[in-house]
Amino acid sequence: MRQKKLQYLTIQQFTFLAYLALTTLMFFLAMSQGNEGVTFRLFGGGDDGYFYWIQAQNVAAGNAWIRTSIYPLIIGTLMKVTGVESVYLIRLFNYIGFLLLVTFSLKIIRxxxxxxxxxxxxxxxxxxxTLLLVSYLLYASLQMNLNxxxxxxxxIYTVYILSTYLSIKLIFHKKNRFFYFVVLAVxxxxxxxxxxxxxLSFLLSLGIHFxxxxVKLLKKPKWLAFIGVGAFAMYYSFFMDLTVSGMSLRRALNYREAALDFHSGGSQMWISLDQSNFIFFLINYVHSxxxxxxxxxxxxxxxxxxxxIFLVETIPMILILRFLWKxxxxxxxxxxxxxxHGFVWVSLIGFTNDNLGTASRLRPVAWILILIVFVVVYAKNxxxxxxTRKQVVVK
Structure with missing residues (x-):
């Protein structure tokens, strides 16, 4: 057991150092590309990183800024408080996010x-x-999204995993429930x-779980699936304009169609969900x-x-899902x-996203949750x- 513990601690420290080294390397490579160390463009094009950098600078300077999330406010305030206006500071802040992600992931395993x-x-x-840490080392999209x-x-990954951990403590552990309820709400x-x-994904998962x-009628998976599909068919047919979490279903589908119209890159799946009836929509949605x-x-x-991505992510995940099914x-x-939680998360992404690159950036929440379960089931197996082998030897 001592050897296993030493192996685990060694892999843990190596994982932490590898991520820190990679984000540092990407900072200098991005500097060499002339964009202040914000984004290293591996396959060309850009991302939202530079937008966040500009908004963070506005926050730090006390100027007006465009609020798309709380993230620019946090990193801008960090620069203002520390007096350090550097992209590398933000990279270190995000690296702390990764350390917390690992911490909460391991807590869910335990x-x-x-x-x-x-x-x-x-x-x-x-x-x-140890297997989870190795998975994080080999998870290419996670490496790229962070570094x-x-x-x-x-x-987003870290806070979702934290929320999942807190909800497990609240629902299944049943000690200090008021404390965990308050912290979970925050x-x-x-x-x-x-x-x-x-x-929305988290609350929807909680709703489905409860x-x-x-509900006695819904304790059979077939009934739950039947009622769920039926309820969504009603929603699709009559309530597409109802706004939930700032977006209606019609707006989500229009957003997806706009991506199909304006993006002609090879990373599109070319799946249209804007269909004339619910059956055609359902077929295409399953594909999505x-x-x-x-x-x-x-x-x-x-x-x-x-x-x-197909070789290093798709094939391994298919094997993992196959193992979990068996x-x-x-x-x-x-x-x-x-x-x-993982499968509900993907169900929401499936409505709005048709881009494979975006999918690899959004789905780590689901994949991390799947990996957390996989490593425990693998160890238990x-x-x-x-x-069984020891019992046979004894006999």
Whole structure:
């Protein structure tokens, strides 16, 4: 067990150093490209990083700024308080976000073992934590989203994982519930300030969980799916203009169609959800959902970048999901709850996004949650196999 602990701590420190080294390298490479170290353009084009940098400077100077989220306010205030007006300061701030992401991810791993599988040996718990850290090292899109620019995305991932951890403590642990309720409320509010539909996804997941566990009729998955599809069919047919979290369904679909009209890049999936009836919409939406969850699919590959993502992300995630499906009998209530959050998150992305590059930037919330469950189930499966083997040897 001591060896497993040493291995875990070594991988942990290496992961932290690797991310710090990479964001530092990207800062200097971006400086060499002449954009103040904001964004390193690997495949050409830009992102929202420079917009955040300009708005943060406005906040620090006390000038008017464009509020699209709380992120420019936070980094602008940070520059004002420290007196340091440097992109590298923001990169270090986002690096702290990554450290917190790892911390909360590991906490969710530990609480899974504590609530449901506490009998499993400590060496298997270290194995699960080590495997998650290795996954973060090899997760190319996570590396790029954090280190190539100064995007807000790492904080969306982190606050969502924090909210998930707090909700597990509140729902399943049932100690100090008032404290966790208050902290969770603050966390959900902050999540909404970073991105409105992130808060919507979290609240929707909570609603589905409580509907499934508390309403007798909905405790059968088939009934839950039937009622859910039926309710959405009504919403699609009669309430498309109803605004939820600042956006109606019609506006979301129009946003998606605008992307199809104006973007002709090879990273588009070319899936239209603006259909004449709900059946055609549902067929295309399933395609969009799968594309956003594990894309690019083979027919989406149109260049080196999409081929790279297919090889290093799509194929591994398909294998992970296949493993979880085969071992679904090992899934606990907590793990099903965690996975629910991931799949609901992708369901919202599937409405508005048709771009594979954007999908790889938005879906890490879902993938991180899936990975957190996967490493625990994998460790538990190894524990059961080893236990069975030892029993056979004893006999």
């Amino acid at each position: 609480i899974q073992f504590k609530i449901d599988d506490n009998k499993i040996g400590q060496e298997y718990k270290y194995k699960a934590q 190539f620019s100064i995007l807000r995305d790492i904080w 966390s959900i509010w902050l999540l909404g300030e970073f991105r409105g539909y992130a808060m 509907a499934y566990t508390k 959902y799968i594309g956003n969850l594990i894309g690019p699919l083979p027919w989406h590959i149109s260049g080196v970048s999409t081929l790279f 071992k679904r009998n090992l899934l606990t209530k907590v793990q099903r709850y965690i996975l629910l 190894r524990y059961l196999k080893d236990s």
